Amino acid sequence: MNYRILAFRNVLSAAxxxxxxxxxxxxxxVVGGKGFxxxxxxxxxxxxxLAANGFKxxxxxxxxxxxxxxxxxxxxxxxxxxxxxxALSNVYKDTEKYTPEQGYEKIRSLDAAKGIVWLxxxxxxxxxxxxxxxxxxxxxxxxxxxxxGNAYKSNKTMPIGVxxxxxxxxxxxxxxxxxxxxxxxxxxxxxxxxxxxxxxxxDGQVESAMVTTTDGxxxxxNLVVLTDDKNFFPFYVMTPVVRKEVLDKNPKLAPLLxxxxxxxxxxxxxxxxxxxxxxxxxxxxVAAEFLKQQGxxxx
Amino acid sequence: xxxRFMRFCVVGAGIALLCAAAIAxxxxxxxxxxxxxxxxxxxxxxxxxxxxGGPAIVAGVxxxxxxxxxxxxxxxxxxxxxxxxxxxxxxxxxxxxxxxxLGVGKPPALVALFxxxxxxxxxxxxxxxxxxxxxxxxCARGMGMTPSQTLMLVELPEALPIIAQGVRVALVINVGVxxxxxxxxxxxxxxxxxxxxxxxxxxxxxxxxxxxxxLAVTLDxxxxxxxxxxxxxxxxxxxxxxxxx
Numbered sequence: 036m037n038y039r040i041l042a043f044r045n046v047l048s049a050a051x052x053x054x055x056x057x058x059x060x061x062x063x064x065v066v067g068g069k070g071f072x073x074x075x076x077x078x079x080x081x082x083x084x085l086a087a088n089g090f091k092x093x094x095x096x097x098x099x100x101x102x103x104x105x106x107x108x109x110x111x112x113x114x115x116x117x118x119x120x121x122a123l124s125n126v127y128k129d130t131e132k133y134t135p136e137q138g139y140e141k142i143r144s145l146d147a148a149k150g151i152v153w154l155x156x157x158x159x160x161x162x163x164x165x166x167x168x169x170x171x172x173x174x175x176x177x178x179x180x181x182x183x184g185n186a187y188k189s190n191k192t193m194p195i196g197v198x199x200x201x202x203x204x205x206x207x208x209x210x211x212x213x214x215x216x217x218x219x220x221x222x223x224x225x226x227x228x229x230x231x232x233x234x235x236x237x238d239g240q241v242e243s244a245m246v247t248t249t250d251g252x253x254x255x256x257n258l259v260v261l262t263d264d265k266n267f268f269p270f271y272v273m274t275p276v277v278r279k280e281v282l283d284k285n286p287k288l289a290p291l292l293x294x295x296x297x298x299x300x301x302x303x304x305x306x307x308x309x310x311x312x313x314x315x316x317x318x319x320x321v322a323a324e325f326l327k328q329q330g331x332x333x334x
Numbered sequence: 335x336x337x338r339f340m341r342f343c344v345v346g347a348g349i350a351l352l353c354a355a356a357i358a359x360x361x362x363x364x365x366x367x368x369x370x371x372x373x374x375x376x377x378x379x380x381x382x383x384x385x386x387g388g389p390a391i392v393a394g395v396x397x398x399x400x401x402x403x404x405x406x407x408x409x410x411x412x413x414x415x416x417x418x419x420x421x422x423x424x425x426x427x428x429x430x431x432x433x434x435x436l437g438v439g440k441p442p443a444l445v446a447l448f449x450x451x452x453x454x455x456x457x458x459x460x461x462x463x464x465x466x467x468x469x470x471x472x473c474a475r476g477m478g479m480t481p482s483q484t485l486m487l488v489e490l491p492e493a494l495p496i497i498a499q500g501v502r503v504a505l506v507i508n509v510g511v512x513x514x515x516x517x518x519x520x521x522x523x524x525x526x527x528x529x530x531x532x533x534x535x536x537x538x539x540x541x542x543x544x545x546x547x548x549l550a551v552t553l554d555x556x557x558x559x560x561x562x563x564x565x566x567x568x569x570x571x572x573x574x575x576x577x578x579x
Contacts, residue, residue, distance in 0.1 A: 227518055
């Protein structure tokens, strides 16, 4: 048999293999995420979990809340992890006071009408907050957001680090100022990429900054989250959110994602975030280690 | 086609495109609701461009002059290569690197913008000085001019149109790159652009993008006028580059 025939046979068998593979090809699931560590990490964990269970994940992270929601509504992404308070206040402009359970039920029924399913939630409450260095908070006697407001009312110059989203969201700085009745002067609002505000706090370039309460750097940078003494911030329960169409097509998907959400609480999430931001481990390795340790994928 | 007419067409088309986008995004009213921020941030934006561009002009022209002096000429190519490499690094990466050393805020943004502006200025200064006819230099020497007189009275005035081109390119690019400063807390019109993207508010995005574009066009126009004023009348019309001004 000469080489040409051999090569031809190889090509044929490869083509046949490809056909068979195509017939049982894995269903692609697009996993969306926002730009900050927790979101990127949970998207990575989800992708690895899906890949280990015969799906073909396609991870797209780095979006803002509104862009992510737009992508979900238009079917450009299939799965993401959203927070109950975020969706209520930003998508539905609902800033009522709810318990975590009420908030979850509310957003679940609102979104169900739109073909978007909120699966079983985690026990992660990743709230917005305003953080300060512990030493600075002790020195200035600023323990609560009211204390901070009083400082602004007495015309103290106190630069506050925020990101684009927080500076505009109804459950962000505009709402805080309205409820607590103070105004931060325009040139004291220092806007930057979200992750940087922690560095800026640590290095004293801002006096206070927005934080999210499950961030790993709160402990390692020795920060305090100012008490939200007027209960302004809602509960932000992290929940897997999927398009109904995708769930109907893939009956395995919901139990799989819920097996993951049941393993997550605030403390666990903060440790995972710290592994990335503080210990500088790669997202991939942190995700793989977590999934193995929880028995969600086989090591 | 007349280059000036062509530029006019390009600017016109750009403005028409922005207006179309403005109408699509809900009209001027939606954009104008950000006018307070637009003014405040435009000022910051201009400061970013001036504080990075000013030193870049001084440093770039001095470096360009130094590299064309007889004693330093052999360093010209290596230095230009280094500048080429620096410019090839994405500005965002330079900003990020500078942030490690300088913390957040304006300093890292200024450093990155400065480095970004340097190459076109140095390159044009070198090219402008290099392309002088040797006969003119000889002539100057023959008249008894000292090297510094030659530089100030012959070389620089002759090279000015080309140097000015470099400055214009550098500053106009800087206006367009400066929005990245927002990401490290440097302020500027990037604030509205990036917030607009994050919040999916086209009007907010345009409230940042339109002033940025307008700043670039205005700055380009002003610099071209300034160059025409500065260029010696004797050479104003004998050079293809000058004709474009």
